Amino acid sequence: MRRAAALALLLLLGHPGALPAGDEGGQRRSAAALMDVLMWNREPVGGRFALVDQNGRTRTDADFRGRLLLLYFGFTSCPDVCPTDLQEIARALDLLGAEGEALQPVFITLDPDRDTTALLAEYVPNFHPRLIGLTGCSESIREAADAYKVFYERVARPDGSYTIDHSAFVYLMDRAGTYLGFFPPGTSAERMLAIIRPHLSSR
Numbered sequence: 001m002r003r004a005a006a007l008a009l010l011l012l013l014g015h016p017g018a019l020p021a022g023d024e025g026g027q028r029r030s031a032a033a034l035m036d037v038l039m040w041n042r043e044p045v046g047g048r049f050a051l052v053d054q055n056g057r058t059r060t061d062a063d064f065r066g067r068l069l070l071l072y073f074g075f076t077s078c079p080d081v082c083p084t085d086l087q088e089i090a091r092a093l094d095l096l097g098a099e100g101e102a103l104q105p106v107f108i109t110l111d112p113d114r115d116t117t118a119l120l121a122e123y124v125p126n127f128h129p130r131l132i133g134l135t136g137c138s139e140s141i142r143e144a145a146d147a148y149k150v151f152y153e154r155v156a157r158p159d160g161s162y163t164i165d166h167s168a169f170v171y172l173m174d175r176a177g178t179y180l181g182f183f184p185p186g187t188s189a190e191r192m193l194a195i196i197r198p199h200l201s202s203r
Contacts, residue, residue: 034149038182045179047147051134054120061177067104069173073150075111076123081168081185090128091189102200108134110152110164112141
């Protein structure tokens with residue numbers, strides 16, 4: 001099992017020894033603690049961000065008001081979990097057809113050092129023409145990730161390169177930017193739509 005998939009499994013099981021994540025009082029919280037927040041709404045999830053899209057345009061959370069938001073944190077060189085989940089997000093949009101205009105998919109990189117706007121411009125259209133990719137400085141990415149209770153860390157490889165370990169959830173936000181819930185890694189488009197469709201008809 002690859003590292004990202006293993007981390008996702010730890011999160012879903014609420015494993016007490018899971019890797020640290022998030023900041024609270026200057027201390028890193030465990031992934032299990034963050035999972036608890038997401039599952040039971042023990043704290044606000046989501047918040048303000050100001051990042052740059054694949055076209056070089058500054059985007060904030062306020063830009064997406066009025067539409068449901070599917071938000072995913074990952075990185076372009078992720079070998080398995082990220083592309084699989086992005087494919088399912090894209091498939092959900094295709095299955096919705098015209099209804100999909102009320103739903104905005106957004107991909108936020110956790111690897112801003114490598115994932116430039118130019119690279120995102122090549123990457124996101126591979127999944128869906130309406131997918132927006134966002135990057136920014138490391139501090140801005142960390143702020144957004146912490147707001148959504150995302151775990152990530154850089155992990156060195158023996159060859160001198162690195163990868164990113166991260167939690168892998170698809171966040172569903174309502175038209176006002178309020179957290180509705182999350183889909184775990186590997187969720188099918190059909191399962192996403194079973195949850196999303198009732199929110200499309202409600203205002």
